[in-house]
Amino acid sequence: MRNKMLEVIVGLFMIVGFLGLLFLAFKVSGLTLSRQSDNYQISADFDDIGSLKIRAPVEVSGVTVGRVSNIVLDSESFRARVIMDVNKKYNNIPVDSSASIFTQGILGSNYVALSPGYEPDSLKAGSKIETTHSALILENLIGQLLFSLKSDKDKDKEPEKTSTPAQ
Amino acid sequence: MIVSANESIVQIRQLRFSLSGRPIFKGIDLDIPKNKIVAIMGPSGTGKTTLLNLIGGRIKPDSGTILVHNQNVAKLSTKALYKLRRRIGVLFQEGALFTDLNVFENVAFPLREHTHLPEDMIQNLVRMQLNAVGLRGALNLKIEQLSGGMARRVALARATVLGPELMLYDEPFTGQDPISRGVLVKLIRELNDALGLTSVLVSHDVPETAQIADYIYIIAGGVIIGEGTPSELLKTEIPQIKQFTHGLPDGPVAFHYPAADYREDLNL
Amino acid sequence: MNQLQQLGSSGINFCGNLGLSGLFLFRTIFSRVKWRQAWPLFSSQLYKVGVLSLVIILLSGLFIGMVVALQGFNTLRKFAAEQELGQLIALSVVRELGPVVAALLFAGRAGSALTAELGLMRATQQLGGMEMMAVDPMWRVVAPRFWAGLIAMPILAILFNVVAIIGGHFVGVDWLGVDDGAFWSNMQDAVGFHEDILNGIIKSLVFGFVITWVSVYQGFYSEPNAAGISKATTRTVVFSSLLVLALDFVLTSLMMGGW
Numbered sequence: 001m002r003n004k005m006l007e008v009i010v011g012l013f014m015i016v017g018f019l020g021l022l023f024l025a026f027k028v029s030g031l032t033l034s035r036q037s038d039n040y041q042i043s044a045d046f047d048d049i050g051s052l053k054i055r056a057p058v059e060v061s062g063v064t065v066g067r068v069s070n071i072v073l074d075s076e077s078f079r080a081r082v083i084m085d086v087n088k089k090y091n092n093i094p095v096d097s098s099a100s101i102f103t104q105g106i107l108g109s110n111y112v113a114l115s116p117g118y119e120p121d122s123l124k125a126g127s128k129i130e131t132t133h134s135a136l137i138l139e140n141l142i143g144q145l146l147f148s149l150k151s152d153k154d155k156d157k158e159p160e161k162t163s164t165p166a167q
Numbered sequence: 168m169i170v171s172a173n174e175s176i177v178q179i180r181q182l183r184f185s186l187s188g189r190p191i192f193k194g195i196d197l198d199i200p201k202n203k204i205v206a207i208m209g210p211s212g213t214g215k216t217t218l219l220n221l222i223g224g225r226i227k228p229d230s231g232t233i234l235v236h237n238q239n240v241a242k243l244s245t246k247a248l249y250k251l252r253r254r255i256g257v258l259f260q261e262g263a264l265f266t267d268l269n270v271f272e273n274v275a276f277p278l279r280e281h282t283h284l285p286e287d288m289i290q291n292l293v294r295m296q297l298n299a300v301g302l303r304g305a306l307n308l309k310i311e312q313l314s315g316g317m318a319r320r321v322a323l324a325r326a327t328v329l330g331p332e333l334m335l336y337d338e339p340f341t342g343q344d345p346i347s348r349g350v351l352v353k354l355i356r357e358l359n360d361a362l363g364l365t366s367v368l369v370s371h372d373v374p375e376t377a378q379i380a381d382y383i384y385i386i387a388g389g390v391i392i393g394e395g396t397p398s399e400l401l402k403t404e405i406p407q408i409k410q411f412t413h414g415l416p417d418g419p420v421a422f423h424y425p426a427a428d429y430r431e432d433l434n435l
Numbered sequence: 436m437n438q439l440q441q442l443g444s445s446g447i448n449f450c451g452n453l454g455l456s457g458l459f460l461f462r463t464i465f466s467r468v469k470w471r472q473a474w475p476l477f478s479s480q481l482y483k484v485g486v487l488s489l490v491i492i493l494l495s496g497l498f499i500g501m502v503v504a505l506q507g508f509n510t511l512r513k514f515a516a517e518q519e520l521g522q523l524i525a526l527s528v529v530r531e532l533g534p535v536v537a538a539l540l541f542a543g544r545a546g547s548a549l550t551a552e553l554g555l556m557r558a559t560q561q562l563g564g565m566e567m568m569a570v571d572p573m574w575r576v577v578a579p580r581f582w583a584g585l586i587a588m589p590i591l592a593i594l595f596n597v598v599a600i601i602g603g604h605f606v607g608v609d610w611l612g613v614d615d616g617a618f619w620s621n622m623q624d625a626v627g628f629h630e631d632i633l634n635g636i637i638k639s640l641v642f643g644f645v646i647t648w649v650s651v652y653q654g655f656y657s658e659p660n661a662a663g664i665s666k667a668t669t670r671t672v673v674f675s676s677l678l679v680l681a682l683d684f685v686l687t688s689l690m691m692g693g694w
Contacts, residue, residue, distance in 0.1 A: 003479065010481045013489075017590030020597040021636075027619065028525050028600060029626040055627070109624075223567050249569040263564030266556075267476070279472065280570050 039066060039085035040125040044099040044112075049080045050135025052101055052110040058084045060114045065090040068112060084112065086123070094119045098131035110135055175200045176333050176365040177222060182231035184214070184221065191217055193389035194231070199333075204359050204366040206380035208373070209387050210411065210420065215369040216260070218386075219335050222367070223255060224248045235333070253281055256326035260337045262318040264310045264325070270297070271306045274325045281329060296324040300354055316347030320354070327358060333365050334358070340372040352378055373412055377401065385411060387420075456652045463581050463651065466574040477579035484545035484580075485587035491540055492591045493598050499536060500599030503527055504606035508613070520613045521622035524603035529626060529635045533596040535683050538642035541588055542675040546650040549580055550671040553654025554664035562655070577651050584650065588643025589636050596635070634690045641682055646675040 049071060058066040066086035074081050086093070096117030101110050114129070123129070177199035184192045191214035199205045207215055220226050221233055224240040233240045238251060264273050274293045278284055284292070297303040300320040305313070313321065319339065326334065336355065340348045356379045359366045370376045376383065377397040385393040385400070385408055393400060393408040401412055410418035426432065470477075507523040556562050556576065565572045607613040626632065650671045657667035 003475070006482050007478050009486055010478050013481070013486045014586075014590060017593050020590075020593040021632075023597050024529065024593060024600075024632050025628055028529065028596075028622060029628040029632050057624075225563065225566065249571075252567055252569040255567070257564065257567045259560045259564055261560045263560040265561055265565075266559075267479075276570075277568055280568070 039087055040091075041069070041083055041085055042123050042125075042127045042129060043081055043083045044129035044132050045074060045077065045079040045081050046099075046101065046132045046134045047079055048134040048137060049082060050101055050103075050110050050137060052082065052112065052135065056109065056111045058086060058112045058114065060090070060093065060116065065093075065114070082112065091124070092122045095121045095123055095127060096131070097123070097129060098133065099129045100133035101135035103136070176236060177367065178232075178234040179222075180232050180234075182221070182233065183229045184217065184226075185229060186214075186217070190389050192228075192386075195386065195389075195391060197384060197391070199365055199367055200382075201365050202359070202363060203381040204355065204368060204379055206368040206370060206376045206383045208369075208371055208376060208383055208385050208411070211371065213386050213388070215371075215386065216337055219257070219337055219367070219369055222335065223252065223257065253329060254332050256329070256331035256334045258319070258322055258326050258334070258336045258339055260339075260341065262315075262322040264313075264318055264322055266310045269306075269310070270302070270308050270313070270321050273310070273321060274328055276325065277329045292328065293324075296328050297321070299327075299358070300324045301350070316343055316350065319343070319347070319351060323351075323354060323358075327362065327364075330362065331364070334367070336366065336368045336370075338370055339368065340370060340375045348372075348375055351375075355379055373414070387411070455656070456648070459652050459655065460648055462573045463577050463648075466571060466578050468574040468578050473574060473579045476576070477583055480580050480583035481587060483548065484541075484584050485590060488541060488545050488587070488591055489594070491544055492537055492595050495536060495540055496533075496595035496598035497602040499532055500524060500528060500602030500604075501606045503532070503599070504603035504611070508607060508611050517611075517613050518617040519621055519625075520607045520611075521604070521618035521620075522625035524607070525600055525622045525626045526631065528596050528599040528603070529631050531683070531687070533599065534592050534635050534638040534642060535679060537592040537595040538588065538639060538646060538679045539676055541591060541643070542646045542650075542679065543672050545584065545587070546646050546671050546675050547668045549584065549647070549650040550654035550657070550668045551664055553577070553580070553651060554657035554667050557655065557657055558659040558661070558664060560659070572655075577655060580651055581647050584647030585640070585643045588646065589639045592639035592642075593636065630690070634686075638683065638686050641686060642679050645678050645682060649675040649678065 052068065052071065054068050054071060056068045057064040058068060066084050068082055069085045070083040072081050072083070073079075082099075093114060094117040096119045098115045098117070100113050100115065102113050103110055175198040177197070179195055179197040182192050182195040182197075183190075195218075197207075207218060209215060217226070221228055222235060222240065224235075224243065227241045235251060236254065238247070240248070240251070243251060265276065268276065271293055274296055275289050278289050278292060294303055294306070297306065300323055302317060302320055302324070305317065305321070310318065339351050339355065343351065352375050355366060355368070358364060368376060368380060377400075380397055383394065383397055383400055384391055387407065393403065393405060395403070400408060403409060403412075407419045409415065410420060416422055503524050504520060507520055507527075508517060511517050511519055511523065553562075553576070562572050562576065565575060604618060608615045608618050653667040653671045653674075657663045
């Protein structure tokens with residue numbers, strides 16, 4: 001016995017479920033439908049990428065222009081190579097732009113910020129950004145702070161040396 | 168009653184079966200001859216329903232053989248067993264109608280499952296079956312709307328719709344009012360004769376069974392304590408059989424459950 | 436010695452039951468289903484376990500989303516991190532609360548109903564009758580219920596998630612004053628489609644599989660009387676709930692380890 005009404009309701013149930021999935025995909029997880037062909041790839045080598053993750057945003061002046069697509073270790077220079085997908089509509093970023101890794105907020109996650117340079121040529125597929133600034137690692141900062149505190153203290157302890165140029 | 172092999176549809180020899188250590192059958196020999204209605208009777212709990220399950224191949228005996236249509240039921244493969252079952256119709260004690268289908272669909276069920284008959288033929292066949300049991304007008308009722316007696320009749324229509332050769336009835340009269348009983352008695356006899364069936368009837372209703380059975384086996388304590396035609400059995404003086412057929416409260420099956428001496432128990 | 440024997444026999448019983456349920460599952464999945472005839476049952480079962488569970492699932496999702504928002508806001512306030520509320524709600528719900536709570540509710544409502552239906556069919560000899568009519572109850576009665584349960588569970592979990600997040604949004608943004616834009620953008624940054632949403636759906640598929648398996652098994656093999664049915668439904672709810680929680684732990688550790 002086929003109950004048409006029942007089947008319609010069940011069909012609606014499944015459609016609503018699918019719509020819910022779409023909601024979760026786009027509104028909740030921010031899935032974007034950009035295909036590979038919308039982006040071009042550039043790379044940059046860093047000494048330390050901190051806690052940069054794949055899919056972290058790539059920003060210029062705070063505007064997201066792309067995403068980190070892969071992170072690999074260069075086996076010769078032992079620097080971290082970050083590969084980024086940049087949206088093709090941002091095709092006039094100067095080749096001498098620098099890439100830095102910053103943190104979102106105080107407790108946030110890392111992202112790549114590109115500071116535009118001055119050259120007339122633009123980055124294109126396969127370009128490599130030469131100037132990079134690694135992430136600020138908390139331990140290094142603390143170490144530097146302690147070191148500079150200590151050296152300030154040492155400076156205070158040393159007797160004032162008036163530089164006497166040799167006659 | 169030993170009958171030659173090609174005359175009996177069901178042949179049981181030296182059947183032994185026990186359930187959780189308790190022996191149910193201690194060596195039973197039974198024949199169900201073609202086109203006859205054979206009743207299997209006995210006190211409650213003697214395993215009459217178990218016997219039907221053994222014949223239908225739902226359980227296997229501990230030893231002995233059960234031949235149905237000359238095939239050893241216990242040794243059949245699942246496929247062969249299912250093929251054999253299509254030639255057997257069963258009327259369950261509870262009717263066992265499918266509650267999610269209506270009357271028509273229940274009776275049509277075996278046709279839809281096992282045949283490729285076109286829809287209009289199925290419509291006619293179902294109506295004919297229901298007419299035979301007097302319920303053609305109840306085609307569209309839901310199972311919940313049927314009375315007990317009507318449900319049994321629908322179950323009977325469903326069980327016979329494929330034209331089986333062997334019918335097994337599990338306590339068909341139990342719990343029915345006198346009119347329903349009369350209807351079922353009439354139907355069982357008529358169907359058996361009209362369709363050329365062989366019927367096995369399991370019951371403990373002596374008057375009704377005696378009306379239609381051609382031969383009766385009485386089983387108690389795991390063995391056959393008596394067999395014969397209804398008139399023979401009703402006249403017998405053997406105490407066990409007489410107590411059963413006449414419904415005597417005391418006899419070989421004692422009234423008192425074994426207990427200590429009455430005087431001692433009351434501390435007199 | 437007696438206690439040792441009992442322990443041994445319960446161990447053997449357990450293995451026997453496990454084996455029987457495994458065989459049962461195998462027969463259910465691989466039985467040759469005649470879909471033209473089984474379709475009405477499949478869709479009516481999908482209606483019964485899916486659509487009819489919506490009320491309890493959606494209401495529970497709503498309340499849970501709202502409570503998480505409330506509790507989360509209180510805690511985040513201590514770190515001046517109220518803007519992260521959206522992320523907190525979404526991650527808790529999508530990763531854990533959604534699949535698990537929806538599964539537990541499903542076990543209690545739909546699982547017990549499946550067991551009771553099959554148990555009743557067993558008790559009224561409908562299943563035995565089918566076997567005697569040479570129709571395999573596996574494909575006619577059990578398999579449609581199994582597939583319906585399996586499909587309904589992820590859909591219900593998804594809808595639970597959606598309603599919970601909406602409820603959380605209502606409490607967080609409309610009531611507690613979290614910024615609407617921050618709510619969604621922080622959430623979108625933190626929630627990954629593959630790691631969180633898809634993994635959550637995989638979890639609910641596994642849960643649906645297990646719950647439906649336990650439910651139909653317990654119903655099919657229940658004792659054919661009223662007491663038997665009630666025992667079987669209790670077992671369904673208890674076993675499937677425990678299995679869901681245990682599997683949740685296993686799946687979460689696998690997923691976090693980056694399978």
